[in-house]
Amino acid sequence: MTDRADVPPEVLAALRGICAGLPESYEEPAWVGTRWRIRQRTVLHVFTAHPGSTGAFSRAAELTEPAVVMTFRAQAEEFDSLVGAGHPFFRAAWGTQVVGMIIEPDADWTEIKELLTESYRELAPAKLARLLP
Incomplete structure (x- = not known):
């Protein structure tokens, strides 16, 4: 069984590729899993959730x-x-x-890229959001 913090390497690689195109975003370990931020705001959080052991996430x-679960803003x-x-x-x-x-x-990684780009737009300063295509 995968530990709650573990995210498959191929998922992390795909998310890193997407987030590399978000100006000034950075990756860091979260309390569980990994997150990408712009300044102090979380654009994306990803981790492995388990039924019953991850509380609200597994119920939701x-x-x-x-x-593998990710959260983002919309x-x-x-x-x-x-x-x-x-x-x-x-x-x-x-x-x-x-x-x-x-x-x-x-x-659908094209859809995920669009969703994460919009999450970034929601949280980034306007000056940085304007740098996106």
Whole structure:
């Protein structure tokens, strides 16, 4: 069984590639898993969640087996749409407009890049957000 903090290397590599294009974002260990930040704001947090042992996250995502979970910010309209769509999206257990997503083996990395770019836009200073295409 994977430890809660473990995220498969291929998932971390894909997320690193996406976040490398976000001006001044940086990666750091989180209390569990890994997060990417802009200044002191978390753009993305990823970790392996286990049913029953990760409390609110496993309940929110209705996990029945270990899963790689990421959380990110979304604009109000996008938040409602994503959370309303259901699996693999869910309302994260904390914060406002924080979306949770289960990263499955067949994840659409183009969509994930778009979602994380928008999360960055929500949190970055306007000067940095304008640097994105």
